[in-house]
Amino acid sequence: MASAAVWKGFYAIRITHGWFPVLFWALVALGLATLVITQSDRGRRRALARQCLVALGCGLVGGAAVWFVSNGIVLFGVELGWDVIIACAVGFLLLGFFVAAAVGTRGWRRALAIAMVPLTLVATGVRVNAIYGEYQTIGSLVDYSPYPHISTLHISLDTVSVDAWVRQVDEGRQTPAKEGRLLSVDIPNPASRFRARKGLVWLPPAALAKHPPKLPVMVMLAGQPGSPTRFFTASDTIADLTRYANEHDGLAPIVVSPDQNTAASRNSLCADTTRWGKAETYLTRDVPDWIRRNLPVSTDPADWTIGGYSQGGTCSTQLGPNHPELYGNVLAVDGEIAPTDGSVEQMVEGYFGGDRAAYERQVPVNALRAHAPSNQVMILAAGEKDTVSTANIATIGEEARKSGWTVVQIKVKDAGHDWRAVNETLAVALPWLCDRMGLDAGAASRHESGADERRREERRMDEHPGIEVQQ
Numbered sequence: 001m002a003s004a005a006v007w008k009g010f011y012a013i014r015i016t017h018g019w020f021p022v023l024f025w026a027l028v029a030l031g032l033a034t035l036v037i038t039q040s041d042r043g044r045r046r047a048l049a050r051q052c053l054v055a056l057g058c059g060l061v062g063g064a065a066v067w068f069v070s071n072g073i074v075l076f077g078v079e080l081g082w083d084v085i086i087a088c089a090v091g092f093l094l095l096g097f098f099v100a101a102a103v104g105t106r107g108w109r110r111a112l113a114i115a116m117v118p119l120t121l122v123a124t125g126v127r128v129n130a131i132y133g134e135y136q137t138i139g140s141l142v143d144y145s146p147y148p149h150i151s152t153l154h155i156s157l158d159t160v161s162v163d164a165w166v167r168q169v170d171e172g173r174q175t176p177a178k179e180g181r182l183l184s185v186d187i188p189n190p191a192s193r194f195r196a197r198k199g200l201v202w203l204p205p206a207a208l209a210k211h212p213p214k215l216p217v218m219v220m221l222a223g224q225p226g227s228p229t230r231f232f233t234a235s236d237t238i239a240d241l242t243r244y245a246n247e248h249d250g251l252a253p254i255v256v257s258p259d260q261n262t263a264a265s266r267n268s269l270c271a272d273t274t275r276w277g278k279a280e281t282y283l284t285r286d287v288p289d290w291i292r293r294n295l296p297v298s299t300d301p302a303d304w305t306i307g308g309y310s311q312g313g314t315c316s317t318q319l320g321p322n323h324p325e326l327y328g329n330v331l332a333v334d335g336e337i338a339p340t341d342g343s344v345e346q347m348v349e350g351y352f353g354g355d356r357a358a359y360e361r362q363v364p365v366n367a368l369r370a371h372a373p374s375n376q377v378m379i380l381a382a383g384e385k386d387t388v389s390t391a392n393i394a395t396i397g398e399e400a401r402k403s404g405w406t407v408v409q410i411k412v413k414d415a416g417h418d419w420r421a422v423n424e425t426l427a428v429a430l431p432w433l434c435d436r437m438g439l440d441a442g443a444a445s446r447h448e449s450g451a452d453e454r455r456r457e458e459r460r461m462d463e464h465p466g467i468e469v470q471q
Helices: 002-011 019-037 045-072 082-104 107-132 162-170 228-234 237-247 279-294 311-322 344-352 356-360 364-370 387-402 419-436 439-446 450-463
Strands: 181-185 199-203 217-221 254-257 304-309 329-333 377-383 406-412 467-470
Touching: 019 082, 019 107, 045 082, 082 107, 199 228, 199 237, 217 279, 217 311, 228 237, 228 254, 237 254, 237 419, 254 279, 279 311, 304 311, 304 419, 311 329, 311 364, 311 377, 329 419, 344 356, 364 387, 377 387, 377 419, 387 406, 406 419, 419 439, 419 467
Parallel strands: 217 254, 217 304, 304 329, 329 377, 377 406
Antiparallel strands: 181 199, 199 254, 406 467
């Protein structure tokens, strides 16, 4: 038991802020200062100058190379952003200095310089990760998932309406829990045979009751590489929805994060393909079927949202338009203009057996046109530093408006292709969606009409300092 507690504490160490990144950079700074100061005497100044010149050259060349990969040829499909480029340039500069010092010194100085090389690599990686916010804890590096299985909890399907729930809470016949529960789940795949990894489900306080209300559903997807665990550990979803639930009689959507890729290194395109299997069938038949059979949820598509970040965001702008009978709402952050894994020609051959039409069906603007007109809702967001994604949401948003959708387009200030863009978006989009899906019913019992609360959430979205709502 003690050993398990130690490991749990170790896995819980935060690596994006606090003492962990400070420690690594403090050690790098100490090593750099030691090598510079101890070579500042007259006999070693020339060697120190050479090391500094090598460092400067490495920083310039390394930074230029990262910029070329990021912005020049856009190798990863998105621009990495200047924060990442600068962090990498600084890392190359320091590595250049320490390698030059290892070559040009002797004794303990050489040993220190050699030791600084891997330390600098780790420190630079920690900094880049902190910019993206992808891995929040040590446990997330190994996809550690300590959450109990859903089979350990009895979930009642003896439901009441949201309005009835609110009345029962007001009358003291229902007392919602203070916190929800995050649980792991094996979602069966009878229709698709898709080899998905374990998913995660967050149940809000109201869902834990003996007679829970019929709640909205959010199916949320992490990016690629990523995992269902990553979605919850990197995003503020649970904190935002817990805050909402505490203000609304325990009411919040049930959030399901299924696996859309089978492995971190794979991109299923969220489509039925010959390469990785029937991901679309899994996400639009197996997952919804399991949710409806096992969780206290509404069956109205207007109460169902599909969303995600990066590749998960791309998936949501494919699946939402292609399946209006399932998902009335889409919430996509930093998504691509189309599913991408290589060139279009490579995807058509490698994923769709040469069927170009099957690929084109997955392109969001094509899906929107094919199912127009629609009264669905789409929230599109991108970090302002991610110019590729901001252009993508402008194109998709324009087509969605033409197709009859209600579109909210958000630019996140001082963010790039990172989880900060996700979290700033969720802070305002989740309450807005919750109200729209009818969970503001409890506001009337506190002398604020549902319409008034929706207007308040709209004002909160417009006035939120971290975002700009674009018309």
